[in-house]
Amino acid sequence: MAPVPNSPVKVGHIDDVQELRKTKPRTVPQRFVRDVTERPTLPTTPLPPPDTHMPIIDFSKLTKGNKDEIFNLATACEEWGFFQVINHEIDLNLLERIENLSREFFMLPLEEKQKYPMAPGTVQGYGQAFVFSEDQKLDWCNMFALGLEPQYVRNPNLWPTRPERFSETVEEYSREIRKLCYNLLKDIALGLDLKGDVFEKMFGVSVQAIRMNYYPPCSRPDLVLGLSPHSDGSALTVLQQAKGGPVGLQIFKNNTWLPIQPIPNALVINIGDTIEVRPLLHFFFSFPFMFSLQDLLSYTVGSSSSSFKVSFFFFHSFVIPFLAVLYARFDLFCMMQVLTNGKYRSVEHRAVAHEEKDRLSIVTFFAPSYEVELGPMPEFVDEKHPCMYRRYNHGEYSKHYVTNKLQGKKTLDFAKIQTKNTN
Ligand SMILES: COC(=O)C(/C=C/C1=C(C)CCCC1(C)C)=C/O[C@H]1C=C(C)C(=O)O1
Numbered sequence: 001m002a003p004v005p006n007s008p009v010k011v012g013h014i015d016d017v018q019e020l021r022k023t024k025p026r027t028v029p030q031r032f033v034r035d036v037t038e039r040p041t042l043p044t045t046p047l048p049p050p051d052t053h054m055p056i057i058d059f060s061k062l063t064k065g066n067k068d069e070i071f072n073l074a075t076a077c078e079e080w081g082f083f084q085v086i087n088h089e090i091d092l093n094l095l096e097r098i099e100n101l102s103r104e105f106f107m108l109p110l111e112e113k114q115k116y117p118m119a120p121g122t123v124q125g126y127g128q129a130f131v132f133s134e135d136q137k138l139d140w141c142n143m144f145a146l147g148l149e150p151q152y153v154r155n156p157n158l159w160p161t162r163p164e165r166f167s168e169t170v171e172e173y174s175r176e177i178r179k180l181c182y183n184l185l186k187d188i189a190l191g192l193d194l195k196g197d198v199f200e201k202m203f204g205v206s207v208q209a210i211r212m213n214y215y216p217p218c219s220r221p222d223l224v225l226g227l228s229p230h231s232d233g234s235a236l237t238v239l240q241q242a243k244g245g246p247v248g249l250q251i252f253k254n255n256t257w258l259p260i261q262p263i264p265n266a267l268v269i270n271i272g273d274t275i276e277v278r279p280l281l282h283f284f285f286s287f288p289f290m291f292s293l294q295d296l297l298s299y300t301v302g303s304s305s306s307s308f309k310v311s312f313f314f315f316h317s318f319v320i321p322f323l324a325v326l327y328a329r330f331d332l333f334c335m336m337q338v339l340t341n342g343k344y345r346s347v348e349h350r351a352v353a354h355e356e357k358d359r360l361s362i363v364t365f366f367a368p369s370y371e372v373e374l375g376p377m378p379e380f381v382d383e384k385h386p387c388m389y390r391r392y393n394h395g396e397y398s399k400h401y402v403t404n405k406l407q408g409k410k411t412l413d414f415a416k417i418q419t420k421n422t423n
């Protein structure tokens, strides 16, 4: 089942930012004004120096199995948690179509958009997600979000009939983005020296959702945030920034908010919390291989058939049960500390508003099935990197994520075992 909050949530009055903007007020309502410590640093000119530019990954090189590009991808994941993909093989015309349709949707009259309301405390439909109290500050953003895959995350009542061809285009777009995600996950796995299909197998029928974010211009961009700081609860997020928009995305790197300059036709990818907390299932899959038939045979050095039988018997009667107990203990031990050590981190990011220009982004969240159990892979746990996350079910994490306000990487506390140095 798709995660939904259990109790009705009181969120107070939420102004629609596009409607607010229509009157071009010189001030913004208090509910949008951030505390001094939260206010954004707005993009400066000149632009940040090139060494602060997000890595660019050439997807066409990845598809050719180019080892250097897989290495670049691994470095980007480890050092940035973000990268821009060029030559992604998604038809540029499709990117343009989804962009135009999203814009057309946001430009519909409010009454039309409100036919698809995001109920308080839920994440699908039109409105503001992640608002859970009457005094919570609001983002300078209108959102429209839909669950896409598997079917059970869909709410058909929220799929708009206008603009025309909206649904078909979203379907086509989501299929292409899904392929891209699987391909990237394959190369991410290879970059970690894992089997290419490890994530695909582990994730089951992946959950996929789309969110369109529209940030109208704001007379006081210095006081508001387009989107509160957060990390994504997904495995991978794919962000398309509409053409001609201002710089809006900022990522938290080296203790500062770094503005990200969009590259035309590129897609921005970021590692979500799930990859940071690597799935434990891999451990289960890899376990039988640790004791493959080949190992068994080599165990019976120079075996005659009788010594083979003896060693096979010994192996099954003593070694495997012993290892199983050891494994179970390790698992228990890991359930207390569990998960990987965040070799790849999900990175906090936010969006800022612009004084004159509006901005549109189209975001796809790609995550494991809700049934999947997550925990650290033993490959990433050793004395230097003690297990930092417990084992959990992704459906539970998803529920936790969507029922809490966006607050940096706080949602990941759900999975943390220890809090030291684990932002
Ligand atoms: C506003 O929504 C989000 O920001 C969001 C929600 C995604 C989802 C839907 C719109 C419907 C189906 C379920 C799902 C939670 C995926 C963010 O998605 C992140 C958060 C989690 C968890 C995740 O997997 O992606």
Ligand SMILES: O=C(O)CCC(=O)C(=O)O
Pocket (backbone or CB within 6 Å): 211, 213, 227, 232, 239, 248, 249, 250, 349, 350, 351, 361, 363
């Ligand atoms: O609009 C953006 O640039 C950021 C969007 C984002 O981070 C999100 O929707 O999760």
Ligand SMILES: [Fe+2]
Pocket (backbone or CB within 6 Å): 230, 231, 232, 237, 349
């Ligand atoms: Fe995000």
